[in-house]
Amino acid sequence: xxxxxxxxxxxxEIKNFNVDYGLGDEAVQAVRDVTLTxxxxxxxxxxxxxxxxxSTLAYGVTRLLPPPGVISGGSVVYHPPTxxxxxxxxxxxxxxxxxxWAETSIVFQGAMNSLNPVHKVSTxxxxxxxxxEPQLSQEARVARAKEMLKLVGISADRxxxxxxxxxxxxxQRVMIGMALVLEPQVVIMDEPTxxxxxxxxxxILAQLVELRERLGxxxxxxxxxxxxxxxxxxxxxxxxxGRIVEEARSADLYKDSLHPYSEGLLxxxxxxxxxxxxxxGIPGSPPDLRGMPSGCAFHPRCPHAFDRCSTExxxxxxxxxxxxxxxxxxxxxxxRVPVA
Amino acid sequence: MKFLxxxxxxxxxxxxxxxxxxxxxxxxxxxxxxTSLINKFQGQMSTExxxxxxxxxxxxxxxxxxxxxVDYWGQIFHGDLGLSFTxxxxxxxxxxxxxxPWTIALVGITTFASFMIGTSLGVLAGWRRGSWLDGLLPVTxxxxxxxYFWLGLLAITLFAGPDSFFPSSGGYEPGLVPSWDRExxxxxxxxxxxxxxxxxxxxxxxxxxxxxxxxxxxxxEDYITVAHAKGLSERRVMVSYAARxxxxxxxxxxxxxxxxxxxxxxxxxxxxxxxxIGYNLFQAVGSKDYPLMQGxxxxxxxxxxxxxxxxxxxxxxxxxRTRKEG
Numbered sequence: 001x002x003x004x005x006x007x008x009x010x011x012x013e014i015k016n017f018n019v020d021y022g023l024g025d026e027a028v029q030a031v032r033d034v035t036l037t038x039x040x041x042x043x044x045x046x047x048x049x050x051x052x053x054x055s056t057l058a059y060g061v062t063r064l065l066p067p068p069g070v071i072s073g074g075s076v077v078y079h080p081p082t083x084x085x086x087x088x089x090x091x092x093x094x095x096x097x098x099x100x101w102a103e104t105s106i107v108f109q110g111a112m113n114s115l116n117p118v119h120k121v122s123t124x125x126x127x128x129x130x131x132x133e134p135q136l137s138q139e140a141r142v143a144r145a146k147e148m149l150k151l152v153g154i155s156a157d158r159x160x161x162x163x164x165x166x167x168x169x170x171x172q173r174v175m176i177g178m179a180l181v182l183e184p185q186v187v188i189m190d191e192p193t194x195x196x197x198x199x200x201x202x203x204i205l206a207q208l209v210e211l212r213e214r215l216g217x218x219x220x221x222x223x224x225x226x227x228x229x230x231x232x233x234x235x236x237x238x239x240x241x242g243r244i245v246e247e248a249r250s251a252d253l254y255k256d257s258l259h260p261y262s263e264g265l266l267x268x269x270x271x272x273x274x275x276x277x278x279x280x281g282i283p284g285s286p287p288d289l290r291g292m293p294s295g296c297a298f299h300p301r302c303p304h305a306f307d308r309c310s311t312e313x314x315x316x317x318x319x320x321x322x323x324x325x326x327x328x329x330x331x332x333x334x335x336r337v338p339v340a
Numbered sequence: 341m342k343f344l345x346x347x348x349x350x351x352x353x354x355x356x357x358x359x360x361x362x363x364x365x366x367x368x369x370x371x372x373x374x375t376s377l378i379n380k381f382q383g384q385m386s387t388e389x390x391x392x393x394x395x396x397x398x399x400x401x402x403x404x405x406x407x408x409x410v411d412y413w414g415q416i417f418h419g420d421l422g423l424s425f426t427x428x429x430x431x432x433x434x435x436x437x438x439x440x441p442w443t444i445a446l447v448g449i450t451t452f453a454s455f456m457i458g459t460s461l462g463v464l465a466g467w468r469r470g471s472w473l474d475g476l477l478p479v480t481x482x483x484x485x486x487x488y489f490w491l492g493l494l495a496i497t498l499f500a501g502p503d504s505f506f507p508s509s510g511g512y513e514p515g516l517v518p519s520w521d522r523e524x525x526x527x528x529x530x531x532x533x534x535x536x537x538x539x540x541x542x543x544x545x546x547x548x549x550x551x552x553x554x555x556x557x558x559x560x561e562d563y564i565t566v567a568h569a570k571g572l573s574e575r576r577v578m579v580s581y582a583a584r585x586x587x588x589x590x591x592x593x594x595x596x597x598x599x600x601x602x603x604x605x606x607x608x609x610x611x612x613x614x615x616x617i618g619y620n621l622f623q624a625v626g627s628k629d630y631p632l633m634q635g636x637x638x639x640x641x642x643x644x645x646x647x648x649x650x651x652x653x654x655x656x657x658x659x660x661r662t663r664k665e666g
Contacts (some may be wrong), residue, residue, distance in 0.1 A: 064569055066560070093574075100571030108569075112564035117661060118585055126571040162660040175566075293651075 010079055011218050012038040012061075012104070012186050017088030019053070019060040019242075021289075027070075028289045030056045032242040034074070035316070036285060038186060043212070043219040045229030046248070047265065048239035049286045052224045055109070057084045057239070058190050062106060081185065085296060104186040105179040106293065109173070109194060114175050115163035121157040125149075125178050132182055145181060151211060152177040169200040170279060178206065188220045193228075205232055227269045232255045235326075238262045241287045241297030244316055246329045258319055258329040258336050260302045296332065308332045349651050358641040362634055363412050367405075370411075380467045403435030421638070422466035422631030426623055435620060440602075440639065442511050443616035446532050446603045447608065450539045455594045457540075458547020465548060466555020477552065480545030488542050492611035496537050505536045509613035528580075535612045547590065554586035561585075588659055592651045602640050660664050 019031035031053040038044050046054050059065045061076050076088040080103065091099055108114050116124060124214060125145040129136060136144075146156040152173040163171055179187050189208075193201040209232065212219065221233055226263040229236050230250050236262060237247040246259040257263045264282035284301035287293060288303050299309035317338020329336050348567040378390060415422065421432035427438065465474045500508035558564065559582055567581040602617055609618035617636055624632035655662055 062569060064565060066565070097571040097573065100569055101570065106566075106569045108562055108566060114566045116563040116567070116581055116585065118588075118659060119580075120660075127576070131572050131576070137350065164661050179571075328662060 009040045010037045011040045013077040015075045018072045019056050020070045020072045022068045030242050038218050040227045041060050041216050043058045043233040045233035045236040051286050052239040053242040054239050055190050060186050074218045102182045103184050105184045106188045107179050107192040109191040117163050121161055148181045186218050190222045225259045226265050259302050259331050261298050362637045421635040425629040426627045426634045432631045436635050439617045439620050442604050446604045450536045454540050454543045458544040459551045462548040462551025466552040467578050483541050484545040489607050491537050507531050511615040535608050551590050558582050558586045591654050595647050595654055597650030599644035604645045
């Protein structure tokens, strides 16, 4: 499924991104100094435990953070297929509205509650087309919406259904169809299959891969389920305590993870193929964002921690031992320290 | 459709029960109008005169309760609610026909206005949580917690008087004859302003508060975030996603309050001596006027039932989840 042969052109560049909850001294730093690049046509997985800041990052990038969330620094540069690149953080409200969904759409965690219960599916699909492409005739809008529903495996006569008349899987398909209806360049998926059973997860993901081949959008896929990502994404970034701790191609991460946290995550689920491994999990619990450990946030739980880990925050960079520009890790262990 | 028929059958049954109770209640109250008339004349009445009064008022003790009940139903179907004791010999239906429009015009319009104003303010206050509008909420809550009769009396003391623009009582200038001319309508509006404003003050905050709270609840729903993420205009998200959903409980509340237009105006009409149906009830209770009481109760019951039916239908129209398939 990996498509590493594609030309690597960035479509969304997140640079030094910071998100706080609250203001002043009371502020909780939920996302710290995140730099992440999504390339055209790729699936970038973002994995981490609950509270690692992955959803906050998604909300922050699209400027949808509910109060008291505050973006305290960084930029998100979007590269449209034609025309100049621009920083999403610098858009005016009107520009932001035009950017949303047309360029970057989101499929949210709550498959059940993402649709408004009192409006028909058609109303909710058509109003987004009308908002972004007002010049389109009503017939053209309906045709577009029906075509999109068909692509995600929902028959066109379900247009007139209300959300409560659809099953959970169908609702999430409708949401995915809605997310693609304007053919955006980037689709952010925040645990889109978490509320569904495993069979439905498979079906929807398989369909997503197919649609991506066809429409060529990029996906930022957020989940706590690393096994899912290994199988289905091109690259994976691991988040811990609001920071990216490792970034690598999926296969590399799976075979040869460098950060002890990634290693722990990989040992937390059984391999689908290949030899049996011991399941060990990660001891301890995710850090409290109000009182982050000094140095590397993972050091209290890390089996390899030594003196330096508790005093200095490791920098994300290409590790010495693997001279591979596609890999980076934030760890003080020998051989993983970034090349200067 | 089946659901609606079920509701209608249910309301018909309720109407029957209410009308039956309506028949029995005045008869169970001790004392009768003839006795009170006798008291009025301080014993200077002959026995024959007393007997003829009993027959005249239909309180003939020879007629059994059952035959009175049957007669009662027959009369209701003919629209004959009997003759009023107090306004003898005017028929009750005539009195109600005169007072009902006053009540409906005054309280109906103010209830509707209060609902519209309160709901709109509630939408804004809930959407811009923490704004100055939201900060005004305690003030309106304070105003609505004032007992209505006191608010009314206060308004009369402060604003009404011989030289004031606001008359303190009545529905129109005493010298005028009710008709659809400009002078009369202007006078009627002038008389209704003070009661209308006091009703508005005491009722609007309920709508604001409930709508505001629903808006706050709905605003944190996922589909609101999705609507924002879709790049819809702020107005569209507020109106057709948030307010549309938050409105549901308020609409059923409004339909129910329509039913209390007729019944709930007692205090307003007593305080302002307004010639409406509540004032009729007040007079009827004071003089043990059974037919008038029954007539007023009948109107109140029917309007509450109608309002309930309207609430059911409104909910059916607004919330697709309540509609049953097939």
